[in-house]
Amino acid sequence: MAQIIPIGTIPITALIAEAQRELDLRRQVYWIRVRAGQMRQADADKRIALMAAIVKRLTMTAAL
Numbered sequence: 001m002a003q004i005i006p007i008g009t010i011p012i013t014a015l016i017a018e019a020q021r022e023l024d025l026r027r028q029v030y031w032i033r034v035r036a037g038q039m040r041q042a043d044a045d046k047r048i049a050l051m052a053a054i055v056k057r058l059t060m061t062a063a064l
Helices: 012-035 041-062
Strands: none
Touching (some): 012 041
16 A cells, blocks of 8 residues: 655655656647547647646745
8 A cells, every 4th residue: 555645745846846747748648649539639738738837836836
């Protein structure tokens, strides 16, 4: 079973790095899914934009 880590113990830099990794992954995977007809371009664009907004928000929060 995975160990549960208390929310306040994860550094903001680790959160940003993980969100950026997820954004990069989405850009790769969604492109493939759209080309294969498994996902609409509009859905891919929306989900990528949401993750990009999360990265931006975390980065702005870290600068405070």
